[in-house]
Amino acid sequence: MRRALATAAACLLLAGCASADKGGLAGTMVAPPTATASSTMSSMSPGAGTSTMAMPSHDSNGGTVTSRRIGGLMAVPTTVLASTTWQGMRITAEARSAVAFLVDNGTRLQEVKPGPRTSFHLMVMLSDAQTGSPIPYAGVWATIAKAGKIVYDERQWPMIARYMGPHYGNNVTLPGPGTYSLTLLVSPPAAARHMEYAGVWLHPHEASFTFHWRPGA
């Protein structure tokens, strides 16, 4: 199986990571899943503050995502929506500022840009709960509903990014502020495995959460 890591991900994250690098904030900007943390980050520039290694070690739910308009752009502090563990796999859902990214349409890379109404960039990280190593080659389908009505329902792109490594994401547009349910269907990684992963993640797994979306002016 000649499947190099770099080519495996169908997406390459564009602008967000580069600015994070310059901001020097990596490793510090993951908000806990509470409403309070967002205010301390509201001055950051869009796309800043990428970090994945700072994933919470405990299961969480009910994160509050906020946004603030800065210079015509909608900034979303990187916020953990929820996280859980499945057979030693950490599943963490985060929101951050919507970004442009490239998708592989089979023959070339094609840019996907956030629209004016895009709420945030949803990222789902799958990683080994003990070592933190990202787990690629899996699949994530995210479904977001409000009061039982589905408002977002998409397979997430397998992606790579400088500070995150392999993850799964897409831009999300929500119809307005409120409480939403998030359901993630995680597909087993389609990859050769070292023996420590022989008996895990053999069937799809579903995890459901709640989060709050409070867009600013």
Added chain:
Amino acid sequence: MNERRYALTRRRFIMRAAGAAAGGLATGVLEGAARAATAVALGAQPPGLPARQFAWDATLARDRYGNAIAPRYDRLLFFDVKGTPTTAHARQLENALRTLERTYPWGPSGLLFTVGWGHGYFTRLLGTSSPVPPAMALSDFELPTIDDYDLCLHLACDEALRLAAVEAALVGGAPLSGASGPLHLASALVWRETRTGFVGSGLPAANQQVGGIPSDRPVPAGAPLYMGFKSGLTRNQASEDAIAIGAGPFAEGTTQQVSYMRLRLDSWYGELSDRERVARMYAPQVTPQQAARFTVDAASDPSLYGQAVRRYGVVGHAQTSARARRAGKPLILRRDFDTADGGQAGLHFVSLQRTIDDFIATRSAMNASDAQFHNPAITDTVNNGINEFIFVLKRANYIIPSRAERSFPALPGLAAALR
């Protein structure tokens, strides 16, 4: 069977329904009603009905290329058997089905229907082996609820209100215009769920203000299905002869697979070009101009699958599925239809095939899980047919017996009871 006895039967039925509606019926009376069913004479069947319940095609209109035009409206009613099945149950159901057959001509201008029985009916209620396995998830990107209903009644015709009226009569005991005979199934079956839908030019466009479809009305006006493409072309369908079970207790029967899929067409319509949609529906070697000229076959050569994987990094749904053909013929006969159930775009995927294994083979081919090992631009749900646009919510398998065996098949004493 004479008219006078029909009238008598109908009066009893109405009295029973009226009593039930009044809400004052004691349990003992209900049991008595069930017992009385054995004493009720079976209604007659119109002559000339096909032995196969699924023999619909001969009644269907054809387009100018000879493709069968599916009935425009469908309804799936799911039931459990009430209590322990007896020959009285069987007579109750058979009588209702015969009433339907006498009320409507067999065809889309009248009524078409099949009765299918689930795994649990045989194993749990009859304590025998089931001719169909329980359904299961068939890809790594689905986690469907596996329905455990005993019975699936698939109704179809060109008139939506007729299906609603038939359901009201069967499930609720409502009077049905033109019907003479018992219809209410409540003493034999417990209703569990109804799914509705439609297929045919214009209907998806008229019903596109639902979840899962962008609000700018992207569904083409003449499209028979939400995704905007034709389906059911003659050479893309198994024939009724090919799917008929040849011998044994279910001879002239077939197997039925029923899935409920959510459609999510925001990116289908919002992000893909015509060319990209055609590549994913058929094959990347097919152009929109060619697709528009398809007549009796969606020519999506499965032998070009390898080229699609390596050169195009995209595989098409028709192309991947066609790899499951046997001697060039598809294994399944699709009787699928779109739905707006729950305000959400969806697809009720009903397929008929000689064995459930034929369905599994077709679905596995459609998954094209092997493609990602040859080209990482393709995964189970990236650049892979229509896999990323359908989300399987529910699935079940049923056996559709012959018309003669359709009411409580394999029940001891059935043949004598229905004589």
